[in-house]
Amino acid sequence: MKIKCITEKLINAVSKTEKMIGRNMNLPVLNCILLEAKANKLVLKATNLDLGVEISINAEVSEEGIIAVPGVIFKNLLSNISNEKINLEVKNENLFIITNSNTSTIKAQSNEDFPSIPKIKGEKKISLDSKQLTKGLKSVWYSASISTIKPELSSVCINIEDDFIYFIATDSFRLAETKIPVISKENIENILIPFKNVPDIIKVFDDIDGDIDIEISKNQISFTYNGIYLTSRIVEGSFPDYKQLIPKEFTTEAVVLMEDFIKVFKLINIFSDKFNQVNFNIEPSNKKFEITSRSDEVGENINNVSAALSGEDLGLHFNYKYITDCFQSIHTDSIMLQFNGIGKPMIIRGVSDNQFLYLVMPMNK
Template identity: 30%
Template sequence: MKFSINQSELQNALSVVLKGVATRSTLPILSGVYLDAQKDSLTLQTTDLELSIQYSVAALVEEEGKTVVPGKLFSEIIKNLPDAAVHVETEEETALITCDTSSFSIKTLNAEDFPGFPHVDVQQEMSIPFSQFSSMVKRVARVVSKDESRAILTGVLITFEDTYLKMVATDSYRLAITEVQLPDTPAEEFQAVIAGSFLQEIATLPRSEEDIKIALAENQIVITYQDTVFINRRIEGNFPNYKQLLPDSYATRVSMDKERLISAVKRTSLLGQSSSPVKFDIDTASQTVLLSAAAQDIGSAQETLSCAGEGENVEIAFNCAYVIDGLSSIATDNVFLEVQSSLKPGIFRADQDENFLYLVMPVRIS
C-alpha cells in the first residue's frame, strides 16, 4: 500500500474515527485504525464492537492495499507533523510515514483480523439539517444518567410521530424534552433509545449546511453525515413513561429574563456546593421572585428578580446545578417557570418560538 494525503485532512479524518477505537479491550486489533487505500480515496475504520465508524477522504493512491495501524500512536504522529503532504507506505508488518524532513516506522497489524464493517439492513431513514440535530442533542444529552447500572437512562429516547422529531432524556431527577417539526420527511413513525454519549460525539462534529441522515435497523442506528458513517447499538429496554410526569395544568406561572435568572442562581449558590438547593419564593402580587440559599455555619444569600406572573404564591427549591443546566439549554431571552406545589416537579419552558421543556424534581424545604 502506498498513498499520499495532506496532513490536515488526515488529522481531521483521524479525529473523527478515533471516537470508535476500543480503549479497554483485550483484543489489540480493536485499538487500531483500519486503512483501505483504493482508487483515489482512503477509507478509515474503527470499532469497539458496539460503535463502528467509517470515514472516506480523497487521497493520491499509488498502490492499493489495506493495513491496520495502532490508533493512538498513528494519530499522535500525524498530529505533530507539519501541514504538508504525508506519504504512507507499507511493507510486510511495517508502515513507513514520511512528511517533509520527518520519518517514522511503526509496526502494523494484519488487516484480515479486523472486524468487517457491519452491513445493516435499514428499515427507517430520515434527514434533518445538521445544525438542528446538533442543537437538539446538546439540549437533552446533558441530562442523561452517568449510572451504567440503569443503562436505559444513559440513552436519549428519539421518536418520530405526526411529523415531529422528539428527543427525551432523564436521569430520574430531571427530564428534558425538545422537538422540531419535519413536515417534508416521508419516514414512518419510530422510536429508539440511543446512547447519549454517542449522540454528543456526533453533535460536536464540524457544522455544515448538509443534512444528517438517521436510519434505524432492528438493533442498531446508522448515522450518515458528509463522508462519515456511524453505526451504534441501540439500548434495549423500556424507557420510563415520562408523559405521566407532565402535568396538564399549573397553580403558578412566571416569566423571567433568562440571563438575569442564570446570574442570580449562580450568585446565590456561591455559599454552598453546586448541588446545594436554591429556593424560589414566588410572589405574584408584587410580581417578584426571591431567590435564596443558606449554608450551615457559613451564611445565607438572597436576590430579588422581577417577573410577570399569575396564580398562587408558592415556595419551591431546586438543586442549583440542575437549574443552571436547564436554563443553559434554553435559547430564548425569556423563560417560564410553572409550579403546581412545593412538593411537585417544577417546569422550565422556553419562550413560545421554541419547543423545549425542562422538568426538575424539587428539594424539600426545611
C-alpha cells in the same frame, strides 16, 4: 500499501475516527484505526464495539493495502505535520509517514482481529439536517442517567411523530425534550441511543453542513453523510411514558431575564450545601420572587429576582445543578418558569421557544 493524500483531509478524518477507539487493554486492536487503501480512496475505520465509524477521503493509491495503527499516536503525529500533502507507505508491518521534511515510522498491529462495523439496511429511514441533529442531541443528552441499572434511562430517546422529531432524556429527577420539524412518511418510536455515545456522534457531525441519512434497524442506528458512516448500538427497552408527567395547566408562572437568572445561580453555587439545594419563594401577591441558598460552612445568599409573576404563592426546593444544566439549551433573552403546586415539577422554557422543554422535580425539605 502506498498512497498520497492531502494532509488536512487526513487530519480531519483521523480526528473524527480517533474519538471512537476503545482504549481496550484486553483487545489492543480496538485502540487502533484501520487504514484501507483501495480504488483511489483511503478508508479509515474505528470502533469500540458500541459505536463504529468509517470515513473515506480521496487519495492517490499506488498500491492497495490495509493496516491497523494506534489511533492516539497516529493522531498526535499528524497534528504536528504542516505539509500540504503526505505519503503513507506500509513496509514490513510498519507504517511510514513521509513528508518533504520528515519521515516517521509507526509499528502496526495485525488487522485480522479488527471487528467489522455493522452495515445497516434498516426498514426505517429519514433525512435530517446535520445542524438539527446535533442541536437535538446537545440540548438533552446531559439529562440522561449516568447509571446503567436502567439502560433506557441512560439513553437519549428519539421519536418521530406528526412531522416532528423528538429528542428526550431523563434520569427521573429531570427531563429534557426538544422537538424539531422533520419530513417523514411514518412515525418512529422508542429509538434509544446510549448516552455515552452521544458526545462522539455530536463531535463527528458538529462541523458538517448538510442532510444526514439516518437508517434504523432492530439493534442499530446509522448516520451517513458524504463519505462518513457512523453506527451506534440501540438500547433494548421502553422509554418511560413521559408526556403524562408534563402538566397542561399551571397555577404559578414567572418570567425572568435569562441574564439575570444566570447571575443569580453563579452566586447560588458559592453558597450551596452538600445537597445543592436552592429555595424558591414566589409570591405574586407581593410581587416577590426570592431565591435562597444556605450552607452551614459558608453562609447564606438571598436573591430578590426581578420577574413578571402571576398565579398563587408558592415555596419549593430544587437541586440547583439540575436547573443550571438546561441553560445551555435555552437561547432566548427570557425564560418562563411554570409551577403546579407543592411537590409538583417545575417546567422551564425559553419565552417564544416552543421547541425546548425542561422539567425538574422538586426536592424534599
